[in-house]
Amino acid sequence: MRLNVPCIIKNVGLEWESTQNWVVENKPHFCYLLEKYGNSHVTIYDCNKRHYNSQETQTSMLRNYINNWNDMKEKLYYVKDWHLQNEFPEDKFYEVPVYFSSDWLNEFLCENNEDDYRFVYMGPVGTWTPFHTDVFTSYSWSINVCGQKKWILLYPGEENKLKDNLGNLPYNLDGISLQHCKYFEIIQNTNEAIFIPSRWYHQVWNMKDTISINHNWINGCNIKSVWKSLENNLVSVEKEIEDCRDMEDFEEHCQVMLRASFGLDFLKFYEFLKYITLKRIYYFEKDIKIVSFGKYELEKNHAIFDLEAIKNTLVLFLNNSASQTLNIGNSENLLGMIEKCIDKNKN
Incomplete structure (x- = not known):
């Protein structure tokens, strides 16, 4: 962690409630999710519509999103930043891996009744997150409950090579040459955790229908x-x-x-x-x-x-x-x- 280098950890969450109940035949178990969380309100990102350096959003009930899943594939609608653990604090659907357990940020926020940085993401194949670095330049980790993601991560400072004449960073790396940049391209599979260090700009694509659990966090290392x-x-x-x-x-x-x-x-x-x-x-x-x-x-x-x-x-x-x-x-x-x-x- 102090080296500030990304890594993949395999075989994470094999016994979690989420990996047992949210998944059927390696895909989201919509019947279970509807019954358990269908009335939860979620924020949906439209991956086809840019809004400044992010994407246009709307709020809906999870059941509406799931019931229209096939349409979501066409429209590339992506549920992100769903504070599920905060909404259902007694629901133990995952455990934080020991490697990520020193988490001052969520310690401070949860104990002071403020919004946390513990999220669930869910989206069909083709949904994606634009090029960015994490909030507060914090660490982040992400674990695929099901599905597969592709990550492109640039070493700190390498993002400057991609700025335009006005000093703006790209919104989307698709079609942009990275031949002069130092970067990793990583495929993250089901039950794998990825550690994203501070200041590493990255972009993420869902290569399959995917559900992930994610934290941003700060500790003594960063x-x-x-x-x-x-x-x-x-x-x-x-x-x-x-x-x-x-x-x-x-x-x-x-x-x-x-x-x-x-x-x-x-x-x-x-x-x-x-x-x-x-x-x-x-x-x-x-x-x-x-x-x-x-x-x-x-x-x-x-x-x-x-x-x-x-x-x-x-x-x-x-x-x-x-x-x-x-x-x-x-x-x-x-x-x-x-x-x-x-x-x-x-x-």
């Missing part, structure tokens, strides 16, 4: 990368409205734009770091266990690793001039608490 991306995006925002720099509350306005474009601003990022920090400190000071996804218990060395990663990132955060203009209370105290906890508990 938190510094997420911070750097947040910092760089603020610089881009400031350049975009440079002519307004003399306006009152310029810095606050930039943060509003940053959150709109990147999904995070500096205050939310600090709130996130603080939450994860205090849980790790209380792990040591109050002997409070930390269990991820109801199964994986955090151990001492891992807690120290988390605190050290946060400390290193928090130092960068506090040294940023924009951070110093914001009303972030007791941030220096938080850094001191981290250092004290590490010194006391590290072997």
Whole structure:
């Protein structure tokens, strides 16, 4: 994970409820899905209609989507970003693989009753996701419950070779030569997990009727990368409205734009770091266990690793001039608490 290199893990989820019940003859088991989740509302992406750098969407009940599956094949309609686990928290249709169990992002969001980054995708052969990098430049993982996907993943920075004269990245890699780029082309089969590292631009096609379970996540291995991306995006925002720099509350306005474009601003990022920090400190000071996804218990060395990663990132955060203009209370105290906890508990 720290190498930030993609990989495929085979034979994942063989005993999951989803792989047992959602699939029949290697295809989606529509009768089961209709009975179990037919009244769930889902977001459907029209792969034939571009909307900025994504695709046009509509909301519908899952039963309407499934009942018109053959039409969906013609229209290339794709269910994405379905928060099924959040909607049915007692439904244990999958388990997070141990390799991906250190997940600060969903730890923070789920425990604070915010939208999670745990999704189900379902689409017929031919549906696809445009060229992109993941939200917050987080990690992502995806496991095929059934079906097959083709992935093209570009090494970080290689996407710049594909920019047009205006600096825009392509929406769709179909028909674009990659001969001067370093990239992987990967076929992901049923019961295979793919790990997508931070900053790897990619595009994905469903080669068969496919259902997948996906997470975006952040942990101690990529938190510094997420911070750097947040910092760089603020610089881009400031350049975009440079002519307004003399306006009152310029810095606050930039943060509003940053959150709109990147999904995070500096205050939310600090709130996130603080939450994860205090849980790790209380792990040591109050002997409070930390269990991820109801199964994986955090151990001492891992807690120290988390605190050290946060400390290193928090130092960068506090040294940023924009951070110093914001009303972030007791941030220096938080850094001191981290250092004290590490010194006391590290072997």
